[in-house]
Structures are given as C-alpha cells and as structure tokens.
Amino acid sequence: MPQTVKAVIARSKGADVELVDIVVPDPGPGEAVVAVQACGVCHTDLHYREGGITDDFPFLLGHEAAGVVESVGDGVTNVAPGDFVILNWRAVCGECRACKKGVPWYCFATHNATQKMTLEDGTELTPALGIGAFAEKTLVAAGQCTKVEQADPAAVGLLGCGVMAGFGAAVNTGAIQRGESIAVIGCGGVGDAAIAGAHVAGATTIIAVDVDDAKLETAKKFGATHTINSRTEDVVAKVKELTGGFGADVVVEAVGRPETYEQAFFARDLAGRVVLVGVPSPGATVELPLIEIFGRGGSLKSSWYGDCLPSRDFPMLVDLYRQGRFDLDAFVSERIGLGDVEAAFDKMREGAVLRSVVELEAAK
Structure with missing residues (x-):
C-alpha cells in the first residue's frame, strides 16, 4: 500500500x-x-x-x-x-x-x-x-x-x-599519491573533503586556499599542512614557494569561478594535474594562453561526483x-x-x- x-x-x-x-x-x-x-x-x-x-x-x-x-x-x-x-x-x-x-x-x-x-x-x-x-x-x-x-x-x-565529491576529486580524479603535494582552492565541505582525502592518501604538502581565515583554520583539522588567504597573498606565488618553486602536483579547484580556475592552472607543477570539482555558473568562461596549456603538459580534468x-x-x-x-x-x-x-x-x-x-x- x-x-x-x-x-x-x-x-x-x-x-x-x-x-x-x-x-x-x-x-x-x-x-x-x-x-x-x-x-x-x-x-x-x-x-x-x-x-x-x-x-x-x-x-x-x-x-x-x-x-x-x-x-x-x-x-x-x-x-x-x-x-x-x-x-x-x-x-x-x-x-x-x-x-x-x-x-x-x-x-x-x-x-x-x-x-x-x-x-x-x-x-x-x-x-x-x-x-x-x-x-x-x-x-x-x-x-x-x-x-x-x-x-x-x-x-x-x-x-x-x-564529501565523496571532494575526497574523490583528490584521490580518484587527481590520483594524489604518497609524498606528493596538493593545493585545494575553496575550503567548504567539498574542499575540506579533498584535503582529508589527500591526507588519507599520504600527501605530504597539503595547501588550503580560501578567503576566510576561519575556514582555513578548519582546513587544518582535516589535514592541511599550510594555508593561504587569497585576499592577502598571491596564491600562485605562495603555492610555488611552498613546493620548492615548482608548483603543486595536484590542484583541486572547489569554487567553480574563472579566476580561481586560472589560479589552479598556474599553481600546478609542470605535468601537474588540475581538477575542477567546483560547480561553475552556466555563463562562466576561462581564457588561457594556449602555449601554456601545451607547454605545461599534465592534465586538466573535471571531476564528476569524485x-x-x-x-x-x-x-x-x-x-x-x-x-x-x-x-x-x-x-x-x-x-x-x-x-x-x-x-x-x-x-x-x-x-x-x-x-x-x-x-x-x-x-x-
């Protein structure tokens, strides 16, 4: 019935x-x-x-x-x-x-x-x-x-x-490995789950990026080893500083905005992986130098449900x-x-x- x-x-x-x-x-x-x-x-x-x-x-x-x-x-x-x-x-x-x-x-x-x-x-x-x-x-x-x-x-x-979307973005889509570095842009629930996933997987440098200091403090509880407030610091320059000048092996963009995606693109190492898991608005567009896409190798991925x-x-x-x-x-x-x-x-x-x-x- x-x-x-x-x-x-x-x-x-x-x-x-x-x-x-x-x-x-x-x-x-x-x-x-x-x-x-x-x-x-x-x-x-x-x-x-x-x-x-x-x-x-x-x-x-x-x-x-x-x-x-x-x-x-x-x-x-x-x-x-x-x-x-x-x-x-x-x-x-x-x-x-x-x-x-x-x-x-x-x-x-x-x-x-x-x-x-x-x-x-x-x-x-x-x-x-x-x-x-x-x-x-x-x-x-x-x-x-x-x-x-x-x-x-x-x-x-x-x-x-x-939580699955964020964890999977780092572990499944980004394929973060033991000893690698990762930056996560946007520290809401999805971003914090990506940080937690990287921690479980054995990443040794886990960088949380956000505009809110309180969210950055919370990100530390999930395994972030470093934090960047993008209101006051240059994200790309700081990520490179924290990764020996190279950029992160994986960058997870958990915001879904053109400007943060561009940060993710330039904050990765050569042949690094960029993962978009933030949901963009339908009209959002990104413009990147094609020579940079070619010259950096690696991969630009979207993560569906992690x-x-x-x-x-x-x-x-x-x-x-x-x-x-x-x-x-x-x-x-x-x-x-x-x-x-x-x-x-x-x-x-x-x-x-x-x-x-x-x-x-x-x-x-």
Missing part, C-alpha cells in the same frame, strides 16, 4: 521550503523504499530551490542520505529489507558505452526510480538528484542503494554527495571512518529536524556550517 509521510518540498522558485505530507508508492520492479535516517543539507538542494538546475517544480529536496531498506520490488538482488544503505545519485546502468569500456564512474545512463512520489492531491514531485531524502521515506532505484556496515547515519550519509563508483568507494570510506582514519564526524556541524531546513539554508549562505544534517526519528 502507498504510504503517506512527512517531507520537505520546494513548491516554487525562491519560496521558503515547506514541510508537507507526500505519498510514497510501493516499490515497482528494480525499485526500493528506504526509511531515511539522516540527510545532509547540500548547496545543490538550495540550487534546486532557487531554480538553478531545472524548473520542474515542485521539488522533493534532499539527497545526501543514509537509511534502512524497508521494501524492494521485483528483480532486486543487490539489497534486501533491513539493509543499512547510503543513497547515491549515480546508479550505474552497466550497459552504456562508458560502462562497457570499464569506466562505470562515467556512466551516461544512470538509473532513477520509474514511479513518482506525489503530493496528496496527486501532483508529481521531482526528487532532487533522483533521490528526494528530506523525507521520512523515499522511493529510489535499487541501484541507488549501497549497502555498508552500520555506522552513524548523519556522518556516513554525507558520502552520498559532497569519479566514484559507490559500490567500491562507499564501503571503503565507511571502513576508514569506523577505523578512525577518516573523520566524517568533523563534517557534521549540527543535527536538525525536518522543519529546520530553511534555517539551515540561511546558515549555509552565511558560511556558518560545513553541513547541517537532518535526523529522522528512526535514527534517534
């Missing part, structure tokens, strides 16, 4: 979010219903609310989530009722040209649930990133569920988006967390209720939090 649950929606562009009743259908073939235990408040949710992604209102917000599978539809074999899972928004298809080439983290045909969740009057909802987890329960494609060892849902749920494969990376990172080697708890700034999402957006805009995390009753 379909279930009626509480959830947070964005009804129209720029309007405050609302806590309402929604209807979650029984899972169909290849689908699962998940009882959500925790869900992080991500900038992407705010982008949805502001109409910056699509205009398919109303949106069911929330996507950085963990919970327990309640029921599954026909043909589901990867998870079963009772499994503790982290939700992901890139459920690989296994059939597209990327998957067949052995690079499923680039999957071009990722799965979402076929059925729609609705308002009580039947209005169909668009789930954020195909998940919609600011809800007591949500319907997803079974491939969006990754089974992991039981752990604090508020912490490990953040692997569903921002180039992660959830079935591979989520269990590994949860294990590192459980072993005390990857401090996911440090990303959780506050634990809030479903009714507090709008206030969490305000704190996000002010830069007062890394992550506010909604906790549902099932997790308490």
Whole structure:
C-alpha cells in the first residue's frame, strides 16, 4: 500500500521550503523504499530551490542520505529489507558505452526510480538528484542503494554527495599519491573533503586556499599542512614557494569561478594535474594562453561526483571512518529536524556550517 509521510518540498522558485505530507508508492520492479535516517543539507538542494538546475517544480529536496531498506520490488538482488544503505545519485546502468569500456564512474545512463512520489492531491514531485531524502521515506532505484556496515547515519550519509565529491576529486580524479603535494582552492565541505582525502592518501604538502581565515583554520583539522588567504597573498606565488618553486602536483579547484580556475592552472607543477570539482555558473568562461596549456603538459580534468563508483568507494570510506582514519564526524556541524531546513539554508549562505544534517526519528 502507498504510504503517506512527512517531507520537505520546494513548491516554487525562491519560496521558503515547506514541510508537507507526500505519498510514497510501493516499490515497482528494480525499485526500493528506504526509511531515511539522516540527510545532509547540500548547496545543490538550495540550487534546486532557487531554480538553478531545472524548473520542474515542485521539488522533493534532499539527497545526501543514509537509511534502512524497508521494501524492494521485483528483480532486486543487490539489497534486501533491513539493509543499512547510503543513497547515491549515480546508479550505474552497466550497459552504456562508458560502462562497457570499464569506466562505470562515467556512466551516461544512470538509473532513477520509474514511479513518482506525489503530493496528496496527486501532483508529481521531482526528487532532487533522483533521490528526494528530506523525507521520512523515499522511493529510489535499487541501484541507488549501497549497502555498508552500520555506522552513524548523519556522518556516513554525507558520502552520498559532497564529501565523496571532494575526497574523490583528490584521490580518484587527481590520483594524489604518497609524498606528493596538493593545493585545494575553496575550503567548504567539498574542499575540506579533498584535503582529508589527500591526507588519507599520504600527501605530504597539503595547501588550503580560501578567503576566510576561519575556514582555513578548519582546513587544518582535516589535514592541511599550510594555508593561504587569497585576499592577502598571491596564491600562485605562495603555492610555488611552498613546493620548492615548482608548483603543486595536484590542484583541486572547489569554487567553480574563472579566476580561481586560472589560479589552479598556474599553481600546478609542470605535468601537474588540475581538477575542477567546483560547480561553475552556466555563463562562466576561462581564457588561457594556449602555449601554456601545451607547454605545461599534465592534465586538466573535471571531476564528476569524485569519479566514484559507490559500490567500491562507499564501503571503503565507511571502513576508514569506523577505523578512525577518516573523520566524517568533523563534517557534521549540527543535527536538525525536518522543519529546520530553511534555517539551515540561511546558515549555509552565511558560511556558518560545513553541513547541517537532518535526523529522522528512526535514527534517534
């Protein structure tokens, strides 16, 4: 039987979010219903609310989530009722040209649930990133569920988006190695996750760059060995000074602005790797001397979701967390209720939090 649950929606562009009743259908073939235990408040949710992604209102917000599978539809074999899972928004298809080439983290045909969740009057909802987890329960494609060892849902749920994006940008896309140097421009949640990933991977020079001294202090807690305030220091010159005059082996740009991307380009070593994980505005452009692109070699990469494969990376990172080697708890700034999402957006805009995390009753 379909279930009626509480959830947070964005009804129209720029309007405050609302806590309402929604209807979650029984899972169909290849689908699962998940009882959500925790869900992080991500900038992407705010982008949805502001109409910056699509205009398919109303949106069911929330996507950085963990919970327990309640029921599954026909043909589901990867998870079963009772499994503790982290939700992901890139459920690989296994059939597209990327998957067949052995690079499923680039999957071009990722799965979402076929059925729609609705308002009580039947209005169909668009789930954020195909998940919609600011809800007591949500319907997803079974491939969006990754089974992991039981752990604090508020912490490990953040692997569903921002933390995985940053960690993967350094480790998967940037391929940071033991003994290498890395600079991370932008020290929000994604940038701090890149710093943490570099620390776990054994980088020895980890440079945090931001305009906010408080964020730079926080970056040290995740493993930054040096900090640069770009309001007062020349980023390129300082990075080179800290790396023997050469530049960093890897530079992660976690802002998404032309001027910071240019800093990243010139702050890398010859044959170094630049990784763009910050989300740019649609009209942003970059102009670089072509001779510099040719003469520096190396690579300029974009990182999609940290180039992660959830079935591979989520269990590994949860294990590192459980072993005390990857401090996911440090990303959780506050634990809030479903009714507090709008206030969490305000704190996000002010830069007062890394992550506010909604906790549902099932997790308490």
